[in-house]
Amino acid sequence: MNTQSHTKSTSRSLPIALLRARETVMAPVRDMLQGIQLTEQKWRILRVLDEMGEVEQSAIANEACLLLPSLTRILRTMEADEQITRRQDNRDKRRTMVMITDVGRQILKENLATSLSISNSIEAQMGREKLDNLLDLLEELQAVKV
Amino acid sequence: MNTQSHTKSTSRSLPIALLRARETVMAPVRDMLQGIQLTEQKWRILRVLDEMGEVEQSAIANEACLLLPSLTRILRTMEADEQITRRQDNRDKRRTMVMITDVGRQILKENLATSLSISNSIEAQMGREKLDNLLDLLEELQAVKV
DNA sequence: TTTTAATAGTAAACATGTTAACTATAAGGA
DNA sequence: TCCTTATAGTTAACATGTTTACTATTAAAA
Numbered sequence: 441m442n443t444q445s446h447t448k449s450t451s452r453s454l455p456i457a458l459l460r461a462r463e464t465v466m467a468p469v470r471d472m473l474q475g476i477q478l479t480e481q482k483w484r485i486l487r488v489l490d491e492m493g494e495v496e497q498s499a500i501a502n503e504a505c506l507l508l509p510s511l512t513r514i515l516r517t518m519e520a521d522e523q524i525t526r527r528q529d530n531r532d533k534r535r536t537m538v539m540i541t542d543v544g545r546q547i548l549k550e551n552l553a554t555s556l557s558i559s560n561s562i563e564a565q566m567g568r569e570k571l572d573n574l575l576d577l578l579e580e581l582q583a584v585k586v
Numbered sequence: 587m588n589t590q591s592h593t594k595s596t597s598r599s600l601p602i603a604l605l606r607a608r609e610t611v612m613a614p615v616r617d618m619l620q621g622i623q624l625t626e627q628k629w630r631i632l633r634v635l636d637e638m639g640e641v642e643q644s645a646i647a648n649e650a651c652l653l654l655p656s657l658t659r660i661l662r663t664m665e666a667d668e669q670i671t672r673r674q675d676n677r678d679k680r681r682t683m684v685m686i687t688d689v690g691r692q693i694l695k696e697n698l699a700t701s702l703s704i705s706n707s708i709e710a711q712m713g714r715e716k717l718d719n720l721l722d723l724l725e726e727l728q729a730v731k732v
Numbered sequence: 733t734t735t736t737a738a739t740a741g742t743a744a745a746c747a748t749g750t751t752a753a754c755t756a757t758a759a760g761g762a
Numbered sequence: 763t764c765c766t767t768a769t770a771g772t773t774a775a776c777a778t779g780t781t782t783a784c785t786a787t788t789a790a791a792a
């Protein structure tokens with residue numbers, strides 16, 4: 441008898457189930473990104489910036505689910521690659537405002553079709569209803585206070 | 587109009603929703619682990635080993651959702667800390683068999699209660715039914731071929 | 733106002749994620 | 763058997779995750 445015989449088996453463990461599910465979804469996205477020298481994180485950042493316009497770094501971190509120290513490093517290379525621009529905010533000099541560039545937008549544009557076809561493939565196999573159900577449950581889980 | 591106006595907003599994006607949900611679930615687990623100098627990955631490895639007995643590294647990687655190069659490094663420190671043992675398999679000398687030690691089991695034992703109370707707290711707030719529903723959907727998503 | 737506390741971001745250190753190249757061993761086919 | 767291919771694992775290099783400590787600036791309290 442093992443130590444955790446009273447616990448859920450790892451196969452029915454929420455953290456691992458979330459991890460595995462994410463692996464499945466991200467595998468084809470990573471294939472796409474590898475072709476264009478972009479990491480999953482940079483892709484998320486570009487999408488958030490395109491969606492939100494010029495925003496401060498904390499907002500990006502929040503939306504793209506990254507910690508600020510990681511973001512600092514990633515934005516440094518993205519700025520060097522001219523995918524984004526950064527400038528100090530005038531009102532609050534602690535803030536750095538970040539914006540996507542045309543280069544960044546071009547990357548999104550060029551990969552939109554592939555990205556969409558991946559989503560569509562998942563939707564086709566799971567069904568719209570189940571997918572919505574899943575997203576609702578995930579949103580609810582996020583809101584839990586542990 | 588932004589580039590991805592035809593795409594799902596990031597808030598309704600499956601990869602980010604999975605990431606966020608995982609953050610919520612793992613936050614209290616990380617708090618627990620930080621107190622005992624253990625990373626989330628080492629915790630997963632100990633649980634898998636306790637559950638599966640002596641297994642080869644590929645099996646651990648598979649179960650704990652880790653890549654072999656990561657596992658190689660992590661097991662090296664866990665072996666030094668005497669939480670696991672490793673030995674070459676006689677039949678197939680390519681394989682390394684890994685086993686949890688008493689030290690490792692003790693760590694699990696000492697944190698079982700906390701781990702359980704975290705699970706229970708989530709279950710209490712989401713409800714058993716929804717949680718099962720979520721786990722089923724995640725399992726189904728994992729099985730999708732993209 | 734002066735002090736104190738909070739916020740935004742960076743730096744450093746160490747662990748893990750990720751890919752590619754490599755070694756050793758085993759399995760299969762000619 | 764010899765050659766080829768596949769498998770298990772390691773190493774190296776670079777990117778990100780994670781925590782702690784730090785700077786600069788702003789807000790709030792005394």
